[in-house]
Amino acid sequence: MNNSFPLPICTQLSLIYRSPSDLIPDPRNARTHPKRQIEQLKASIREFGFTNPILIDPDGHLIAGHGRLQAAKALGMVQVPTITLSGLSETQKRALRLADNKIALNAGWDVEILQQELGELASIDLEIDPTLTGFSTGEIDVILSKSTADTDDEIIPPPPSTPRTKPGDIWILGQHRVGCGDARDAQFLDRVSVKGWCAY
Incomplete structure (x- = not known):
């Protein structure tokens, strides 16, 4: 196991805007991006801007951000924010492509806080579409219903004394x-x- 860092941890990263056509997707990218997710990414970019830069190597090959690049092309964007990661070996770049997606999936949810956030977002600003959070309308309904359901409804009543x-x-x-x-x-x-x- 290599415990040395290829780059100083405190290295400052530079944000550079590049044309999407100059970026090269990795044919071995294992992460799939169905149409529904691309639509979610497009909606997020329209609402919040391009908040998560695409990671590339010095030759313009994508390390992370394949879905964001697809969404940017679909929106007709002429420039996208990128960060170039230098000093990584080919093996490290391949591992980072997987880690960038998988580590995020390993996180969980505090259901009580999630219910509170989704409930408040739906009532604070009616102009904000709750599905911009990435949760579908059905998922939001299920999450909120768990917090508002009357637990008495789940209790089976005892049989009547006179059937x-x-x-x-x-x-x-x-x-x-x-x-x-x-x-x-x-x-x-x-x-x-x-x-x-x-x-x-």
Whole structure:
């Protein structure tokens, strides 16, 4: 294991704007970017700007930011912010391409704070689309419903002291019959059946 740093930790990084056409995607990039995610990236760039620069090597090959580059091209951007990482070996660049995506996926959520943030965002500014957070409308509904659900609704009530139905009862519903009994009881099935056909 190499414990030495290829670059000083305190090295200052320079932000340079480049044409998307000058950047070279890596054909071995293992991260996929479905159309839905590209649309999310486009919406984020339109709303907040290009806040996460693309990482490249000195030759313009992408290390991180393939999805952002696709979104920028789809938006017709003529320049995108880039940071050049010098001094990395080919092996280190390949490892960083994976780490840049995987390490973020290893994080979790504080569900209580997440519910609070999404709930407040939806009420503070009605002009802000909550899906700009990257959560779909369905995901937001599920998250918020977990915080507002009445726990009493999840408790199965005890049976009433005086039951309305007891074994052997048969209810006539128009042309249908509903019986309370044991389906293994032939006599009960005869009573609940219509013309020899069981109503189940």
